[in-house]
Amino acid sequence: MDSGQNDYMQQEDDWDRDMLLDPAWEKQQRKTFTAWCNSHLRKAGTQIENIEEDFRDGLKLMLLLEVISGERLAKPERGKMRVHKISNVNKALDFIASKGVKLVSIGAEEIVDGNAKMTLGMIWTIILRFAIQDISVEETSAKEGLLLWCQRKTAPYKNVNIQNFHISWKDGLGFCALIHRHRPELIDYGKLRKDDPMTNLNTAFDVAEKYLDIPKMLDAEDIVGTARPDEKAIMTYVSSFYHAFSGAQKAETAANRICKVLAVNQENEQLMEDYEKLASDLLEWIRRTIPWLENRVPENTMQAMQQKLEDFRDYRRLHKPPKVQEKCQLEINFNTLQTKLRLSNRPAFMPSEGKMVSDISNAWGSLEGAEKGYEEWLLNEIRRLERLDHLAEKFRQKAAIHEAWTDGKEEMLQQKDYETASLSDIKALLKKHEAFESDLAAHQDRVEQIAAIAQELNELEYYDSPSVNARCQRICDQWDSLGVLTQKRSEALQRTEKLLETIDQLYLEFAKRAAPFNNWMEGAMEDLQDTFIVHTIEEIQGLSTAHEQFKATLPEADKERQAILGIHNEIAKIVQTYHVNMAGTNPYTTINSQEINAKWDKVRQLVPQRDQALIEEHARQQNNERLRRQFANQANVIGPWIQTKMQEIGRISIEMHGTLEDQLTHLRQYEKSIVNYKPKIDQLEGDHQLIQEALIFDNKHTNYTMEHIRVGWEQLLTTIARTINEIENQILTRDAKGISQDQMNEFRASFNHFDRDHSGRLGAEEFKACLISLGFDIGNDAQGEAEFSRIMSIVDPNRLGVVTFQAFIDFMSRETADTDTADQVMASFKVLAGDKNYILVDELRRELPPDQAEYCIARMTPYTGPDAVPGALDYMSFSTALYGESDL
Numbered sequence: 001m002d003s004g005q006n007d008y009m010q011q012e013d014d015w016d017r018d019m020l021l022d023p024a025w026e027k028q029q030r031k032t033f034t035a036w037c038n039s040h041l042r043k044a045g046t047q048i049e050n051i052e053e054d055f056r057d058g059l060k061l062m063l064l065l066e067v068i069s070g071e072r073l074a075k076p077e078r079g080k081m082r083v084h085k086i087s088n089v090n091k092a093l094d095f096i097a098s099k100g101v102k103l104v105s106i107g108a109e110e111i112v113d114g115n116a117k118m119t120l121g122m123i124w125t126i127i128l129r130f131a132i133q134d135i136s137v138e139e140t141s142a143k144e145g146l147l148l149w150c151q152r153k154t155a156p157y158k159n160v161n162i163q164n165f166h167i168s169w170k171d172g173l174g175f176c177a178l179i180h181r182h183r184p185e186l187i188d189y190g191k192l193r194k195d196d197p198m199t200n201l202n203t204a205f206d207v208a209e210k211y212l213d214i215p216k217m218l219d220a221e222d223i224v225g226t227a228r229p230d231e232k233a234i235m236t237y238v239s240s241f242y243h244a245f246s247g248a249q250k251a252e253t254a255a256n257r258i259c260k261v262l263a264v265n266q267e268n269e270q271l272m273e274d275y276e277k278l279a280s281d282l283l284e285w286i287r288r289t290i291p292w293l294e295n296r297v298p299e300n301t302m303q304a305m306q307q308k309l310e311d312f313r314d315y316r317r318l319h320k321p322p323k324v325q326e327k328c329q330l331e332i333n334f335n336t337l338q339t340k341l342r343l344s345n346r347p348a349f350m351p352s353e354g355k356m357v358s359d360i361s362n363a364w365g366s367l368e369g370a371e372k373g374y375e376e377w378l379l380n381e382i383r384r385l386e387r388l389d390h391l392a393e394k395f396r397q398k399a400a401i402h403e404a405w406t407d408g409k410e411e412m413l414q415q416k417d418y419e420t421a422s423l424s425d426i427k428a429l430l431k432k433h434e435a436f437e438s439d440l441a442a443h444q445d446r447v448e449q450i451a452a453i454a455q456e457l458n459e460l461e462y463y464d465s466p467s468v469n470a471r472c473q474r475i476c477d478q479w480d481s482l483g484v485l486t487q488k489r490s491e492a493l494q495r496t497e498k499l500l501e502t503i504d505q506l507y508l509e510f511a512k513r514a515a516p517f518n519n520w521m522e523g524a525m526e527d528l529q530d531t532f533i534v535h536t537i538e539e540i541q542g543l544s545t546a547h548e549q550f551k552a553t554l555p556e557a558d559k560e561r562q563a564i565l566g567i568h569n570e571i572a573k574i575v576q577t578y579h580v581n582m583a584g585t586n587p588y589t590t591i592n593s594q595e596i597n598a599k600w601d602k603v604r605q606l607v608p609q610r611d612q613a614l615i616e617e618h619a620r621q622q623n624n625e626r627l628r629r630q631f632a633n634q635a636n637v638i639g640p641w642i643q644t645k646m647q648e649i650g651r652i653s654i655e656m657h658g659t660l661e662d663q664l665t666h667l668r669q670y671e672k673s674i675v676n677y678k679p680k681i682d683q684l685e686g687d688h689q690l691i692q693e694a695l696i697f698d699n700k701h702t703n704y705t706m707e708h709i710r711v712g713w714e715q716l717l718t719t720i721a722r723t724i725n726e727i728e729n730q731i732l733t734r735d736a737k738g739i740s741q742d743q744m745n746e747f748r749a750s751f752n753h754f755d756r757d758h759s760g761r762l763g764a765e766e767f768k769a770c771l772i773s774l775g776f777d778i779g780n781d782a783q784g785e786a787e788f789s790r791i792m793s794i795v796d797p798n799r800l801g802v803v804t805f806q807a808f809i810d811f812m813s814r815e816t817a818d819t820d821t822a823d824q825v826m827a828s829f830k831v832l833a834g835d836k837n838y839i840l841v842d843e844l845r846r847e848l849p850p851d852q853a854e855y856c857i858a859r860m861t862p863y864t865g866p867d868a869v870p871g872a873l874d875y876m877s878f879s880t881a882l883y884g885e886s887d888l
Contacts, residue, residue, distance in 0.1 A: 025230040026120070028222050032233035033123040035217035036131075039240070040067045051123065052116040058088025061111075065095055068130045085112045093122075101129050124232050131239045146235065149242060150174065153181045159194045165234040170223055172200025175241075179207055182245045186211055197224050214240045264344050271337040272349055278330050279355040285323060286363045289315075293370035296377055301463075302385040309378050327364060331357055388462055395453045399471055402446050406478055409436075413485035418493050419581045423500040430493050437486060447479050499580055503571055504587075510567040511588035517560050518591050521599040524550065528606035532617070535698065537625060540618045547610055554607075561600055568593045624696050631687045632701035638684060639704040642712040645674060649719050659741055660734065664727045671720045681713055729806055733813050747812050750774055751805055761802040764792065774812070822879050829875035838863035838872035 030051060038047040041060065044067050048054035055061045057080075062073045074091050077084035089108035097103060103125065110118040128142075137145040137152070147162065154160040154177040162168045169175065171194050180189045186207050192200055201220035208214040217237040223229045299305045334357055337349050351357075418429055454472040458465050527550070534540045574580065585592070649670070688706040691699075699705075734744055750773055754766040762770060768788055771778055778784045778791075795807040832847045833839035839860075844853045856878065863872035 024222065024226045025233075026116070028218065028226070028230040028233040029120050029124070030116070031219065031222075032217040032230075032236050033120060033127070035215045036127060036236050036240070037064055037123065039215050040064060043067050052114045052119045055089075055119060056112050056114050057085045058090075058092055058108075058111070061092045062088060062095075065092055065126070068126070069095075069099075071095075082112060096122075096126065096129065099129055101125055124236075127232075127236050127239070131243065132235060135239070135242060143235065146239060146242060150178065150238060153178055156181075157189070165231045165238065166228050169234050169238075170229060171197040172202075172204055172220070172223075175204030175208070176200055178238075178241050178245075179204060179212070183211065208241070208244075212241070212244045214244055264340065265346075268337060268340055268344070268346065268349075271333055271340075275330065275333055275337065275349075276352060276355065278326060278333070279351065279360060282323060282326050282330065282360060283355070283363055286367050289319075290367055290370045293367070293374040296374075299381070302382070302389045305378070305381050305385055309382060312375065312378060327360065330360065388457070388460060391453055391457055391460070392462060392464065392468070395450065395457065395468055395472075398446055398450050398453070399475060402443065402450060402475060405443060406482065409482055410478075410485060413482070413489045418496045421496070421500075422587060423497070423504045424587070426493060426497045426500055430497060433486075433490055433493055437490070440482060440486060447475060450475055496580075499574070499578055503574055503580070506567055506571045506574075507586045508588050510564060510571070511586060511591070513560070513564050513567070514589055514591045514596060517557070517564060518596065518599065520557065521596075521603055524603050525599065525606060528603065528610045532613075534617060534621060535624075535696070537618070537621050540614065540621050544614045544618065547614060551607060554603075558600075561596060564596060565593050620694075624694050627687070627691050627694060628696060628699045628701055631684070631691055632699055632704075634680070634684045634687060635702045635704040635706075635709060638680060638709055639702075639712065641677070642709070642716050645716055646712075646719060649716075649723055660727055660731045660744065664724065664731070667720065667724045667727060671724065674716060674720060681709065684709060726806060730809055733809050743812075744809075746774075747809060748805075751808055761804055762808070764801055764803075767792075767795070767803045767808070770808075822882065825882060826876055826879040829879060833875065837865055837867060837876070838869075839875045840869075840871055841873065844873075 034048060034051045037051070041047050041064055044063055046060065046063065048060055059076055062076050065071075066073055073095050076088045076091065086108045089111045093103060093106070093108060103122075106118050106122050106125070111122060132146060133142050135141060135145040135149065137149045140148050143165075147165070150162045154162055154174055157173070157177040157180075159171075160173045160177045162174050173192060173194060176187050176189060176192055180187045187203065192203070198220050201218075201223060205216045205218065205220065209216050214237075217240070218233060299308065334349075334351075340346075341348055418426055421429060451472055454468050457468050462468065532543055534543065649667075685706065730744060734741070750770050751762065753773075754762055754770045756766075768778060771788075771791070778788050791811065792803075795803045795811050829839060830836070832843060834843075841857055844856050847853075848856065856875075857873070859881075860873035860875060860878045862868075863874040
């Protein structure tokens, strides 16, 4: 035993006495150790019941050591005395020590005395030495070796992670995995659950006891109920699995060795059979192939030789490569077989007669020699036929190209398309024909090449020479025909070109002269049919003069028409003489002779129509001029009359001759004279209606329009009516306010003085100056400005910035006359009410006229004072409302 093992054993012999104090662990060790001892003692036909009692005399202890070591111990003492027991126990302890185990604190007396802790420690030492120490896995031994063995065996299993000999085994899956790994038919591992340790543990313990002859050394309840199961108990039980499966592994190793030897023999025999068969097949294939390669009978055609070459290519591409592989594989198999026989101490393989590797190589060399000669012969034959086929193919290609080029050329050259072509078409056809002639010349070389190739094929006695000669003759005949047709078409095109150039010149001259003449006729027709709108005699006279000038140009225009028609007739003569088939109309213009004649006739028809229209329009303009003068004569009188009357009314309103009543009488007489002027206005309206019906829009004889007259007349009537109304209002104001005529004249004089523009209105500053002239104290200080603002709010409530004469009179009347006030009216109602603070309906109807009484009843609110009676009305609030001091 090396130093490492001694250190390990010394470490394990250092018994942890405190650990044995744990009742759970002691119980587990007692059960496990007892079961382990009985698993060996039963081989000697005995067992123990109580571990600390049954080993006290040393007899079963010595027997246990003999069974597990396979050695004989010293003869035991058979006496019953203590000394005999101590002697037997010492013999057992000496045997344990002789195996390199150092016993610490364990003496024979303690075993004889039945010390449970010492007895368990001794049994653990025995287990460690004889069941665990010899375990070796990958250079690890004892405990580490056993742990590594467990980890390797359980590595493929999910939920199993063996890291120690205590808690890693609590769920029971580790035990089940060990069993399933070696005997998978005993446990359905897939149905086990990690959260059911009791089932897992009991399953493992029961299966191990029933099928593996491993007694139950542990209780599932003890393991599950302990936080940390006893390590020594677990190690003892697990070591039983190791030893149980190690025996089966040895038997399996022996069987594997026998199978391996037999397999090597069987494989070698199969390789020998394969070699013999493969060699026979390969030699037979070579024997059949060599005569085919030695056949040198040539074929008559390139196609047949190409088929031979294709067959040879198939042989090289499809048939020979697998045989090359077979030959190579045959050599590999032979070498591999010899190597395996040599390594397995078997005699070398000797193939059958003629099937040696050297025999196969010689046959293969003969095959390749025949193959090389055959290929050379094929290539030479193909080269020989290739020349003829190349020439034949070259002939066919050139002939096909030439025939494709000439296809349709004869029909094209025989076309009469130039007979209906225009000059531009003829020129295009000539250029196209020139290009064709160049192309034809270029193809001369190809025709000569075709003839040369045909001659060479004849000399080489090409098998299909008759068809080549026939085709060559057709090509030469056609070539001669194309030359003749080309010359004829060239002459026809040139002749047609000259005729069409002459016609084209005439077409161009016709177009140059017809276009401006046609434009002149279209312009003339447009002018002759143009509807004219004139408004004066001068304008219609101008149109008439222009028309006479146009009529003077007609004879010269007719000469130009005759010249243009002469060109057209010359073209028709050429076409008829030379039988030219005209393909279309004049390319330079769309105008033709029929159109020119038709338009000329139209112009001739429109001239007298234009004459009649001008005559009629001249008569209409003379009538319009008469209407203009008739309207102007009246308007030039009425317009100034209205202006004069407006000025006179303005003077009357400003000047103050006589009393207001005299002024009013004068104005009414004036108004009557104006109204009597109305028939003249109506007569002017009638003349204006005639002018409108005649569509007369201007009148150089007057500056007055009917609209001016209407507006002036309406202003005149409005002004006289307004002026009369102002005088009437002044009379009412005067009478109501008690203003004298002198005061009224003074007010008028002051207003007119400051109304410098005679507009009947005063601006703010003008009004202020007027008030000051009448004695109002309006200073330029803040108080004066406030007073003037108050007055302006009265006379100009709409804030227009101007004061009318009526507003001025109203203001001056209030300022100078004795006017009623709200208090005066209120005192009057109090008189009617009999000095009461309210008034009754009956009192109002009795004292006032009916309409005024009903007016007051409808607007007076009920009286609500302390002295109110039913039907009482509030005349006080009504009085203040009359003067705007409250709401009415």
